[in-house]
Amino acid sequence: MTGQAARPLVLRLVAWAEAFTRLAAWFALALLFAAILVTVLDVMTRRTIGWSVPGLVDITQLLVMAFIFFAIPFGFMRDANVSVDFLTDKLPPRGLAAVKGTCAFLGFLFMIAITWYSWERAAQQYENGDASQTIGIPFVWVPLLAGCALSSGAAILQTARHLWSAFTGRTDGAGSLL
DSSP states (O other), X not given: OOGGGGSOHXXXXXXXXXXXXXXXXXXXXXXXXXXXXXXXXXXXXXXHTSOOOTTHHHHXXXXXXXXHHHHHHHHHHTTOSOOOGGGTTTSOHHHHHHHHHHHHHHHHHHHHHHHHHHHHHHHHHHHHTOBOTTTOOBOOOHHHHHHXXXXXXXXXXXXXXXXXXXXXXXXXXXXXXX
16 A cells, blocks of 8 residues: 555544644634734724724733644644753664653643643633623633643644654654654
């Protein structure tokens, strides 16, 4: 077999997840652009006609928070987390893949912990009926929880990808170990 069907399942899942998280990152970029537009609109109308966007801070905080949590999963899928390469430069390719797999697993545990804590906090705020101070937007935890869940999935897929490479010595088709 050739092409996509010949690729191991873990690599096909990684390719699918990278495409999905790329879409999430583009959506995140649109949210950031919306925050910029609302802010520019506020500055322009405040200076020209004396009107300001009600709840600008609430709106921009919501948009920027959503931007961040929808962009993080793509960072996981691209191995774009901060790393200290000079410590691993001398490792053989399989050793490097094992270290990357271990680090991705630690990222997975961290994101699961954040997801769990955020879920509990979201339930508490929903129960209390908490809302933003300025215009009363109910606290929206969906972007944060969705982004954390996507990040957890991306991190566990990266774990599988790197550990698969470490144990098999095979590549993802790009010519080098992951």
